[in-house]
Amino acid sequence: MVIQRTALRTMAHVHAHAVARRLYSTARPPRVLVTGSLGQLGTTMVNTLRTKFGGENVVASDIKKPAPEQRSGGPFVYADVLNYRALEQIVVDYGIDWVVHFSAVLSAAGERNPALGLSVNIDGFRNILDVAKNHGLRLLSPSTMGAFGPSTPKDDTPDLTVMRPNTIYGISKVHMELLGEYYAEKYGVDFRSLRYPGIISADSPPGGGTTDYAVDIFHAALKNNRYTCFLKHDALLPMAFIDDCIVGTMQLLEAPRDVLTQRVYNVHACSFSPAQMADEIRRLHSPEFAIEYCPDFRQAIADTWPRTMADHAARSDWGWNPVFGTADIARAMLDKLRPVYAAPNGRTLSAPVEAALAQ
């Protein structure tokens, strides 16, 4: 597992260059702080930001201890988002211009520990927002399809609709969206947000969400050729591949303020169910791949989320344009993870994995 994680992180650096090539260039690099940078999305985001703006201009932070290679590309600092003064000190010491706020307790983790979800997602966000207000920072803080709820229309869910989520995660994200908009109106804070679907990545493990199965299924397929899914076979949910997620996040982060007609945007790429992804794995990996379904409490969360989201505003305002569909995601995940699982048996390794194992 240690070898697999190291190999994945090494692949993540190579991957960041591919993602950064899809982005346009900026003349004067901003100094960016990323909170929660050791999470599923932070790892790729930091690598992409550093490729674009230079390692020293991107301060990675978290409350976890980074692996050695996660310290090497630029500054890493301990930052608990519950501590306003500590956040302020980092902003002052490093001359921060922009914050990408990724610290959060996700949907399933929030239902397991509601008190933690409330404190990190509400109190932590309030601290970040106040730092942004007091120091004139641009703030990008993602929201989620989990901000919608059981009474929201499920198909082609628009940006503006009924939002009455019944999870701590959803409630805290609606709070985040509204407070961000309030600070933008009242104090001129440059707050930006996008409602991600489930994000699928091979570079780092998912952090406790309802769509984690769509990452786990590939590891299980390559390890054991079988998977027990915690959602029902037909739980159709919006999803996006990490490359599209990071490119879109960079586009919104860098967009000129005056092109934004709203502060919070839906972003949609594709929708699939566990059974549909299992079919793709059978087609691309092994016809014998077996899946069984043992739905747990996460199915009740999935039941309240949209099947598809309308994202016209993101496309027309700042160029959201995902390129990975369901089959592309399956192919990309299998291609990335095959060498990692082949390694212990001594089969062919990709160059970055080989380099990681040689260290």
Ligand SMILES: NC(=O)c1ccc[n+]([C@@H]2O[C@H](COP(=O)([O-])OP(=O)(O)OC[C@H]3O[C@@H](n4cnc5c(N)ncnc54)[C@H](O)[C@@H]3O)[C@@H](O)[C@H]2O)c1
């Ligand atoms: N991954 C997805 O599929 C997905 C989908 C929708 C929205 N999002 C949003 O994207 C953002 C990043 O998500 P992710 O998947 O990388 O999450 P993750 O759970 O993988 O990572 C979150 C990080 O926050 C850190 N953290 C927790 N408490 C903290 C604290 N008190 N101070 C500082 N850091 C703390 C954790 O150590 C972790 O590294 C979150 O806002 C999340 O809500 C993610």
